[in-house]
Amino acid sequence: MIIVDSREKKWQHIEKYFQQHGILYQIQKLDIADYMLEGQDKFVIDRKQNLDELCSNLCTKDSGRFWREVRRSREQKVKMVILCEHGGKIKSIKDVAEWKSTYSRVTGRQLAAEIYRVHIAYGVEFLFCDKRSTGRRIVELLEDTAWIEKR
Template sequence: MIIYVDTRQKKGKHNIKHSQLEALGHTLISKKLDCADYCSDNSNVVIDTKQDMDELYLDLFSEHARFAREIRLAQRQNKKLIILVEDDKIKSLSDVKKWKSKRGKANGTILFDKMMKLKYAYDVDYRFCSKENAGLEILKLLVNYSEPI
């Protein structure tokens, strides 16, 4: 499968997941993507990766206008936006409530509430994985995404 990778991804920060995908025989092509970091031709899923919960918090609160534009764009394009957070401590949405930022005041309960608003307003989904499994998780989501139970 050809997997498109947004050209704005930071160089060198995604080597593990890219190596995983290539080792499984998939071709990665850099391309400017409008509303995510990863997509493929044969899927309506687009995946926006976050290096950790702090990055997600920053996007939802400090860079909200830009992030909201991307979410609305995915919805207008009839794409299913999945935010994939690479964080070993968070396994599910319920874990978000207990999250504490490494950088200070960020609060897991407030973050959870904001995530839920976006989930229900724009049909955004959230998934969590370790950095070591991010490539496999991206592939799984692009190939056979299903709504969480």
């Protein structure tokens, strides 16, 4: 069963995928991230709606909650994956460098540098997908025990 954080917002498309495919899920407060497999608390997925949300988490004064989660994951030896639903041409961190925000002065190159910093310093993985495939990607990642072994 997948545990979904009770604070998760705008996830109806994921919930619809779970329901259409008979994926069992339960909503409860998670201390780290947005999704985990019940009984497997050493691997979590934190979903970001797009690069603008990721940018606000990494590059603004309001990033405290995100950084606390990242640090907590490392302290508790939890492998964290950030799944960003930006879609389009953004398929890897390298692609982020070419991104231009409509809301922020942060450049794609600056955001990519911050992503690499989090990845190197804390072991957080960053993956990208289209919003239509998020539910499927969450299920695939949670079922892939190789991620858990990489902690």
